[in-house]
Amino acid sequence: MIDGGSEMKSFTKAIRILLPLSMFIGSAAQAAPALWVVSDTDSTVYLFGTQHALPAGMNWRTSRLDAAMRASATLWLEAESNSGGAGAIVQQRGLDPANPLETKLSPAQKTKLDAVLVHYGVPAAKFAPMRPWLAAMTLAQLPLTKAGLDAKNGADLTLKALAEExxxxxxxxxxxxxxxxxxxDLPEADxxxxxxxxxxxAxxxxxxxxxxxxxxxxxxxxxxETIVNVELKQRSPxxxxxxVSERNVRYAARIQQLLAGNKDQFVAVGVGHLVGTESIQVALARKGLKVRRIE
Known part of the structure; x- marks a missing residue:
């Protein structure tokens, strides 16, 4: 059994990075990460698409984004800020040491997995106790790390630190x-x-x-939209x-509730939720709310 130390932290980071994998009204003011607004008579909700892992030193904050953060009463992220106990949840639902991962894979799948792990210098034993979904999430981190991207530099954590300040x-x-x-909760075949x-x-x-x-x-x-969502929709509908799509509908409903208040709010979710024909903006438009891109 893997303990709740560094391995659990790695697994939890994988959830934060990847759960969170091109339709808008208006046009970008400049080349910068996209920012939208939706308003009613007494409040505005800013919608910002985050990238959960970025290289150190990337300059992406703009004066417009900083002004939106200052104007907002609350920062809303995909997941609750206090993730205490997250490692235990991942361990409980993601590990199955009695049935090693290789026993669930075909010989061809195992060969491909072993080759990728060798390429990234990761021992296969690390993956052996994982259920397939957790193996996928953990494996997906390896190219990010090799590319110099780190969750510590992610936009969501940067905005969280700014909100705390x-x-x-x-x-x-x-x-x-x-x-x-x-x-x-996905069937094992999926x-x-x-x-x-x-x-x-990878x-x-x-x-x-x-x-x-x-x-x-x-x-x-x-x-x-092409890289993040189209490929995923084609490969794994x-x-x-x-x-993506079911969560976007739920997020839109929560954003509509936020607009019912009288304070500005800042919503930062993975950018995949804010692109494409099933985006949060489209779901809001179906509720009669006009979304405008401001950056």
């Missing part, structure tokens, strides 16, 4: 248990298909994470529905 409340749309459940897809993507090296980070920094929504 400004003594703002930090809330979450979901709990860590909910986020883990999106994957842990988990294995997810893992195989991640293996194939075999491509640092190309994809580097492209995503560059597109995010430039506010290139069309590129992000059930996973796309579970991780």
């Amino acid at each position: 400004q003594s703002k409340p930090i809330e979450g749309f979901e709990t860590m248990a909910q986020q883990v459940g999106y994957l842990a 988990q294995i298909a997810f893992l195989e897809d991640v293996i194939n993507r 075999a491509r090296g640092v190309q994809l994470p580097t492209m995503i980070a560059a597109a995010w920094q430039a506010g290139d929504i069309a590129a992000l 059930r996973l796309y529905t579970r991780l």
